[in-house]
Amino acid sequence: xxxxxxxxxxxxxxxxxxxxxxxxxxxxxxxxxxxxxxxxxxxxxxxxxxxxxxxxxxxxxxxxxxxxxxxxxxxxxxxxxxxxxxxxxxxxxxxxxxxxxxxxxxxxxxxxxxxxxxxxxxxxxxxxxxxxxxxxxxxxxxxxxxxxxxxxxxxxxxxxxxxxxxxxxxxxxxxxxxxxxxxxxxxxxxxxxxxxxxxxxxxxxxxxxxxxxxxxxxxxxxxxxxxxxxxxxxxxxxxxxxxxxxxxxxxxxxxxxxxxxxxxxxxxxxxxxxxxxxxxxxxxxxxxxxxxxxxxxxxxxxxxxxxxxxxxxxxxxxxxx
Amino acid sequence: xxxxxxxxxxxxxxxxxxxxxxxxxxxxxxxxxxxxxxxxxxxxxxxxxxxxxxxxxxxxxxxxxxxxxxxxxxxxxxxxxxxxxxxxxxxxxxxxxxxxxxxxxxxxxxxxxxxxxxxxxxxxxxxxxxxxxxxxxxxxxxxxxxxxxxxxxxxxxxxxxxxxxxxxxxxxxxxxxxxxxxxxxxxxxxxxxxxxxxxxxxxxxxxxxxxxxxxxxxxxxxxxxxxxxxxxxxxxxxxxxxxxxxxxxxxxxxxxxxxxxxxxxxxxxxxxxxxxxxxxxxxxxxxxxxxxxxxxxxxxxxxxxxxxxxxxxxxxxxxxx
Ligand SMILES: Nc1ncnc2c1ncn2[C@@H]1O[C@H](COP(=O)(O)OP(=O)(O)OP(=O)(O)O)[C@@H](O)[C@H]1O
Ligand SMILES: Nc1ncnc2c1ncn2[C@@H]1O[C@H](COP(=O)(O)OP(=O)(O)OP(=O)(O)O)[C@@H](O)[C@H]1O
Ligand SMILES: [Mg+2]
Ligand SMILES: [Mg+2]
Ligand SMILES: [Mg+2]
Ligand SMILES: [Mg+2]
Ligand SMILES: [Mg+2]
Ligand SMILES: [Mg+2]
Numbered sequence: 001x002x003x004x005x006x007x008x009x010x011x012x013x014x015x016x017x018x019x020x021x022x023x024x025x026x027x028x029x030x031x032x033x034x035x036x037x038x039x040x041x042x043x044x045x046x047x048x049x050x051x052x053x054x055x056x057x058x059x060x061x062x063x064x065x066x067x068x069x070x071x072x073x074x075x076x077x078x079x080x081x082x083x084x085x086x087x088x089x090x091x092x093x094x095x096x097x098x099x100x101x102x103x104x105x106x107x108x109x110x111x112x113x114x115x116x117x118x119x120x121x122x123x124x125x126x127x128x129x130x131x132x133x134x135x136x137x138x139x140x141x142x143x144x145x146x147x148x149x150x151x152x153x154x155x156x157x158x159x160x161x162x163x164x165x166x167x168x169x170x171x172x173x174x175x176x177x178x179x180x181x182x183x184x185x186x187x188x189x190x191x192x193x194x195x196x197x198x199x200x201x202x203x204x205x206x207x208x209x210x211x212x213x214x215x216x217x218x219x220x221x222x223x224x225x226x227x228x229x230x231x232x233x234x235x236x237x238x239x240x241x242x243x244x245x246x247x248x249x250x251x252x253x254x255x256x257x258x259x260x261x262x263x264x265x266x267x268x269x270x271x272x273x274x275x276x277x278x279x280x281x282x283x284x285x286x287x288x289x290x291x292x293x294x295x296x297x298x299x300x301x302x303x304x305x306x307x308x309x310x311x312x313x314x315x316x317x318x319x320x321x
Numbered sequence: 322x323x324x325x326x327x328x329x330x331x332x333x334x335x336x337x338x339x340x341x342x343x344x345x346x347x348x349x350x351x352x353x354x355x356x357x358x359x360x361x362x363x364x365x366x367x368x369x370x371x372x373x374x375x376x377x378x379x380x381x382x383x384x385x386x387x388x389x390x391x392x393x394x395x396x397x398x399x400x401x402x403x404x405x406x407x408x409x410x411x412x413x414x415x416x417x418x419x420x421x422x423x424x425x426x427x428x429x430x431x432x433x434x435x436x437x438x439x440x441x442x443x444x445x446x447x448x449x450x451x452x453x454x455x456x457x458x459x460x461x462x463x464x465x466x467x468x469x470x471x472x473x474x475x476x477x478x479x480x481x482x483x484x485x486x487x488x489x490x491x492x493x494x495x496x497x498x499x500x501x502x503x504x505x506x507x508x509x510x511x512x513x514x515x516x517x518x519x520x521x522x523x524x525x526x527x528x529x530x531x532x533x534x535x536x537x538x539x540x541x542x543x544x545x546x547x548x549x550x551x552x553x554x555x556x557x558x559x560x561x562x563x564x565x566x567x568x569x570x571x572x573x574x575x576x577x578x579x580x581x582x583x584x585x586x587x588x589x590x591x592x593x594x595x596x597x598x599x600x601x602x603x604x605x606x607x608x609x610x611x612x613x614x615x616x617x618x619x620x621x622x623x624x625x626x627x628x629x630x631x632x633x634x635x636x637x638x639x640x641x642x
Contacts, residue, residue: 073350110357
């Protein structure tokens with residue numbers, strides 16, 4: 001997938017905006033800066049603990065806009081429905097979309113609906129594309145990571161991916177493990193208020209998890225990133241599930257978490273701002289940007305050893321979002 | 322589908338922009354008016370005479386932006402790929418997208434790629450969402466159709482739908498019948514230059530054809546529309562194919578045609594402007610807006626009888642775009 005993007009789509013569609021590989025494009029229109037971002041959602045199952053394909057589709061695109069530093073203005077909604085889909089399921093998804101969009105305060109401004117024959121789709125696929133407005137003074141770009149910067153995460157990792165995999169694999173937990181799917185635009189607004197233009201990079205570590213997100217940033221900005229394993233928040237039951245499933249939590253998807261790479265002088269304030277928000281209570285400083293080994297991410301383990309955290313560690317989990 | 326939109330999506334996502342059922346949303350941002358439109362493409366086969374899913378996906382969204390009176394600024398590109406898709410096919414589609422976007426002069430600013438397991442998709446589905454800028458003075462809205470207005474079409478109808486159905490059904494023509502898939506932004510710019518704010522409605526008669534498009538407009542603007550069958554341009558071979566396939570050409574999809582509803586005093590100039598453009602050589606005045614029978618479309622047949630052209634005439638052709 002990463003290969004497809006780098007070897008096929010980027011060279012073919014070549015343009016300066018796309019090349020940044022940001023969570024969304026930043027467009028200058030009439031003196032305003034707009035963020036523009038798209039995601040298709042093919043999650044299986046459609047309904048899972050803590051959400052469904054509808055709420056996920058709203059949160060996913062709202063979050064990619066937020067990672068550009070933007071406030072969401074409008075969403076589009078494109079459905080691909082499989083013939084034979086029970087109307088009751090569609091209705092539940094539509095209501096979930098409506099509730100999620102209303103909670104964010106973003107209108108579904110336009111839409112599209114296509115139907116494919118049975119066996120040529122899988123219930124419901126959804127594309128959401130969003131437009132957001134970037135406030136003046138905000139300057140987020142994956143290229144702005146620089147040596148000395150501090151790396152923060154807004155909460156415990158790997159929750160969404162494990163919630164989905166648990167349903168698929170029939171794992172049982174003592175307490176129900178729910179997806180962390182949530183809209184991050186307000187958390188981001190608080191981060192930006194605390195750090196202003198000293199917030200350099202934001203990224204939601206979705207498919208491929210924290211490891212892939214930081215590798216992409218390290219590669220794009222030509223910097224190294226050093227993580228402290230002991231500081232990375234992870235719930236015990238998630239760690240346990242990862243062991244059972246043979247997954248490294250650093251590569252497991254999050255849908256309500258945000259990485260922030262910020263200038264060192266604002267790191268503590270940003271951390272405090274994150275923790276003040278309900279979605280950032282478990283926020284932590286987890287590493288820093290370094291000049292050595294540009295393009296690489298390192299992890300200092302609990303027992304002190306250093307290892308490279310590669311871009312690809314086996315297959316990505318399919319249909320997790 | 323129409324039912325789903327009216328009974329489920331509109332009430333659930335209720336907001337003033339969506340309710341217009343325009344080809345795209347019109348958003349006011351920082352003093353500019355932006356058009357915002359989305360379509361997913363699931364056409365089968367992926368490659369057909371005159372185009373493929375890639376060029377169609379670019380043209381389709383460029384055209385919906387154009388129907389809002391907008392010049393395209395940026396497109397997003399969301400792929401849903403079925404596992405096992407030959408890379409050679411994907412590459413052909415990607416090149417076709419690139420060529421179509423370059424011909425329009427619109428960048429692919431952001432994208433997304435999801436892969437679904439074999440048998441859960443069908444080769445390639447594409448969502449394109451676009452942003453466009455509406456020039457000052459342009460005021461296109463499906464609600465602006467008013468009695469006395471003249472209805473024009475930019476060329477011969479039903480070509481795209483018949484090109485696709487012919488491949489599927491194995492029909493042979495003396496000359497190869499190709500889809501009319503084409504980007505209409507320049508044709509629209511010429512129409513707007515000729516008619517300015519006296520261009521009231523624009524609409525690309527895609528799925529459901531001219532009949533569905535005009536019914537939607539008649540219903541939204543609470544006006545009647547009267548068509549003259551003898552004036553509606555249609556190629557002989559398309560008419561013949563429709564007869565063989567048992568289709569009414571008024572309901573067959575177009576992907577490179579534009580309906581314009583304009584004030585009577587500019588109708589001739591708009592017609593001339595259309596005909597000057599390579600994509601509008603066969604443009605014609607095909608009817609007018611009337612006060613009687615609001616919400617209904619009538620056709621005066623070649624032999625003089627009048628019949629109602631309903632919203633729904635049987636099933637829509639599946640996977641035509
Ligand atoms: N088909 C494509 N065409 C053009 N660019 C693409 C395509 N697919 C992805 N990209 C670009 O690659 C980068 C990474 O995309 P990706 O979808 O992984 O990001 P994301 O949306 O933040 O993550 P996720 O999809 O897991 O939520 C983005 O900059 C995106 O614009
Ligand atoms: N799932 C949906 N949610 C919200 N609005 C929708 C949805 N599907 C369609 N609509 C709205 O219904 C109207 C008609 O949509 P439709 O897709 O038929 O138009 P179009 O894109 O111009 O045609 P085509 O898809 O054939 O090219 C539009 O205003 C669109 O925004
Ligand atoms: Mg993202
Ligand atoms: Mg995303
Ligand atoms: Mg559509
Ligand atoms: Mg349209
Ligand atoms: Mg369309
Ligand atoms: Mg994406």
